[in-house]
Amino acid sequence: MKFKDYYKILGVDETADLKEIKKVYRKLALKYHPDTSPEPNGEEKFKEVVEAYEVLKDTTKRAEYDELRRYGTSSSEGFNPPPGWQSARGNNQHRPNEHADFSEFFNSFFTDRANNYGRSQEYGPDLFKGQDLEMELPIFLEESVSGITKSLEYQVPVYAGQQLKQIKKSLKVKVPQGVSDGERIRLKGQGAPGSEGKFNGDLYLLIRLVPHPLFDVQGLNLILSIPLMPWEAALGIKLDIPTLHGKVKLSIPANSHTGQKLRVKGKGLKTKTGQGDLLTIIKIDIPPSTNDETKQLWTQLAEAEKHNPRADWS
Amino acid sequence: MVDITLHIPIDELCENESFDKNVIIEVVEYGIAKPMGGNTLSEWVFDLDSAYWIKKAIKLNQQLLLDWVAISMVIELMKDKEKLAQENNQLKERLSRLL
Numbered sequence: 001m002k003f004k005d006y007y008k009i010l011g012v013d014e015t016a017d018l019k020e021i022k023k024v025y026r027k028l029a030l031k032y033h034p035d036t037s038p039e040p041n042g043e044e045k046f047k048e049v050v051e052a053y054e055v056l057k058d059t060t061k062r063a064e065y066d067e068l069r070r071y072g073t074s075s076s077e078g079f080n081p082p083p084g085w086q087s088a089r090g091n092n093q094h095r096p097n098e099h100a101d102f103s104e105f106f107n108s109f110f111t112d113r114a115n116n117y118g119r120s121q122e123y124g125p126d127l128f129k130g131q132d133l134e135m136e137l138p139i140f141l142e143e144s145v146s147g148i149t150k151s152l153e154y155q156v157p158v159y160a161g162q163q164l165k166q167i168k169k170s171l172k173v174k175v176p177q178g179v180s181d182g183e184r185i186r187l188k189g190q191g192a193p194g195s196e197g198k199f200n201g202d203l204y205l206l207i208r209l210v211p212h213p214l215f216d217v218q219g220l221n222l223i224l225s226i227p228l229m230p231w232e233a234a235l236g237i238k239l240d241i242p243t244l245h246g247k248v249k250l251s252i253p254a255n256s257h258t259g260q261k262l263r264v265k266g267k268g269l270k271t272k273t274g275q276g277d278l279l280t281i282i283k284i285d286i287p288p289s290t291n292d293e294t295k296q297l298w299t300q301l302a303e304a305e306k307h308n309p310r311a312d313w314s
Numbered sequence: 315m316v317d318i319t320l321h322i323p324i325d326e327l328c329e330n331e332s333f334d335k336n337v338i339i340e341v342v343e344y345g346i347a348k349p350m351g352g353n354t355l356s357e358w359v360f361d362l363d364s365a366y367w368i369k370k371a372i373k374l375n376q377q378l379l380l381d382w383v384a385i386s387m388v389i390e391l392m393k394d395k396e397k398l399a400q401e402n403n404q405l406k407e408r409l410s411r412l413l
Binding site for chain 2: 030050129181183184185204258
């Protein structure tokens with residue numbers, strides 16, 4: 001086990017009072033907080049800072065830590081507490097309140113008294129709740145519309161004695177109809193195991209919609225881009241356009257332009273809260289190459305059509 | 315087949331995360347999350363998105379030692395940031411179809 005110099009981590013003198021420790025902690029916690037920090041290894045540093053503060057803010061823990069620091073010895077094989085020191089983990093087994101984010105050093109000497117970030121004390125001395133897990137679940141748009149049964153495989157952290165191991169777990173889950181991107185689903189008791197096979201943590205699935213080759217999603221509406229040749233846009237055309245439930249006919253009016261939107265009512269996503277539409281957006285395409293005949297026709301058109309799209313520039 | 319849940323009652327949330335109910339009341343009072351149902355405190359039920367922000371808010375309170383006014387503002391900005399990032403991705407996707 002490696003010794004942790006909490007004073008060094010916070011960058012304070014060992015005589016620093018609680019006010020100073022708190023001030024430095026807040027500064028470092030803000031600097032390294034995983035939600036905001038651009039620092040490389042910010043999350044690791046944040047955990048170290050929280051661990052150091054957890055010990056140094058508490059008078060009793062700090063006194064015990066100072067004693068360990070003063071009389072303990074470090075060698076290449078690790079840190080040895082002073083002779084006769086009673087470790088919090090006397091029997092070398094995983095303890096209920098052990099904190100997964102903190103070091104082995106912390107969990108060996110201070111775990112039982114950790115409560116701010118530790119697990120619940122309500123389960124009694126030998127019972128503890130397993131960790132909640134979160135994973136992303138990519139699903140196709142069609143699957144979100146119809147609902148689907150998915151097979152999941154994920155890793156669950158499990159303590160075997162003192163060692164933390166990752167065990168592979170698989171299960172089947174029915175994803176309900178109408179789930180949207182960013183929505184969460186809770187699978188009760190499918191997280192890390194708690195004590196005695198009870199009090200398991202939960203598994204949270206974060207729904208991620210896989211980008212669709214044709215449709216974009218905007219709330220309950222679907223968006224479809226319709227590529228048109230210039231003459232189709234100029235003359236108008238009747239098209240069979242794709243929807244999530246087969247093709248429908250759509251009349252494109254004459255003189256349509258790029259970016260013009262046409263709404264197909266009731267062909268978007270359907271959930272308990274409502275029914276969306278299909279919004280189509282026109283995009284004018286140009287033939288990739290021009291032969292002599294079409295070039296001549298384009299020239300004739302240019303001579304016949306006097307519209308200047310850049311008239312505003314002058 | 316595993317049963318899914320799309321909400322969490324206050325009792326379960328407090329038990330799972332070792333939260334005090336008074337802290338949850340505080341989070342609700344500051345508008346960080348609101349229950350989707352329940353007339354009395356013991357009947358409160360949260361959707362999982364609200365539960366996620368409640369956990370985030372309480373962690374920020376513990377880790378950064380911020381008061382609830384500051385946390386409420388931070389959470390509001392984080393929600394906006396998340397929404398804008400999602401919108402940005404959607405718009406980029408749409409733009410790539412039009413170009």
